[in-house]
Amino acid sequence: MILELQWEALLSRAGCRITEPRRVVMRVLEQAQRPLTPQEILERGKLLHPNLGLVTVYRTLELFESLDLVCLVHREGGCHGYLLSAPGHRHVLMCDSCGRAVEFPGQDDLAQLIDRVQQHTGYAVGDHLLQLFGLCPECQEASGSSVP
Amino acid sequence: MILELQWEALLSRAGCRITEPRRVVMRVLEQAQRPLTPQEILERGKLLHPNLGLVTVYRTLELFESLDLVCLVHREGGCHGYLLSAPGHRHVLMCDSCGRAVEFPGQDDLAQLIDRVQQHTGYAVGDHLLQLFGLCPECQEASGSSVP
DNA sequence: TTCTTAATGATACTTTTTTTCATCAAAAGA
């Protein structure tokens, strides 16, 4: 509820309109527990708004990304999906098995590392991309019980 | 030179043949200072071996990746490229301006962070993806002199 | 050298993403 008001206010403030397709995309992302591809968002969105178009999904994601409402999640294979992102939390931890993703903070730990890298390389580090992969508690249990 | 022997030995050991197209892809990556897309590798490779095929580039990259000879570099926009990778160094630092990329180690710093995240979330963290973005020394100078 | 078979590259095909454009609808102004 609060989240809803937040993103709508953000859009308004940016001079954008609150439209039905945008609400649909946001709702789909809110209900998802893992990163979704544009195609997946379209499929789920059509259930809420049958004549949703794929192009609109792409444009909406682009808009949301520019407002830091969603973040792009990368996987080793190169494929990626969009995940709703809480402000300030740009780090994602994803389950290799079920895809469920959560965010976590971690600015401080990286600050040291970044300092050191800057001194070693001479680069001026600005942004970063950190993602962890592993098994969520549920999938650990499941794999634990299947391999006794 | 040493690198060349290394990867050839690795391929042989894996039961793969050392072919001209593979040498070409490797040479292109060696000469590149930034991550290259399959298309870019094809273009550059054709200069050395005119009838190189795109499919072969994809397959060669897949092979090299499975042997950890190259790594996939992700960018915010989702686009990515392949970079020659020194063994053990899986972290990339890329220049936002010229695309030049270098690798750096950083296992220890992350170990703490990962420990903490594991305790907070209950996830069992296995792999990770860390990339830093910024300006390389050359581009810092260039941007510094243009904005006095 | 010869032989076996992994590897190649041309072609066709599927999937994903971008562009274009006519239409629609929500704000803004008279």
Add this chain to the structure above:
DNA sequence: TCTTTTGATGAAAAAAAGTATCATTAAGAA
């Protein structure tokens, strides 16, 4: 209230990216 303006949409088409098939080639062992 009624236009006018402009942002937003969705269909269609085009472009780009990636994958599968298969006859041919050539690497490397015998």
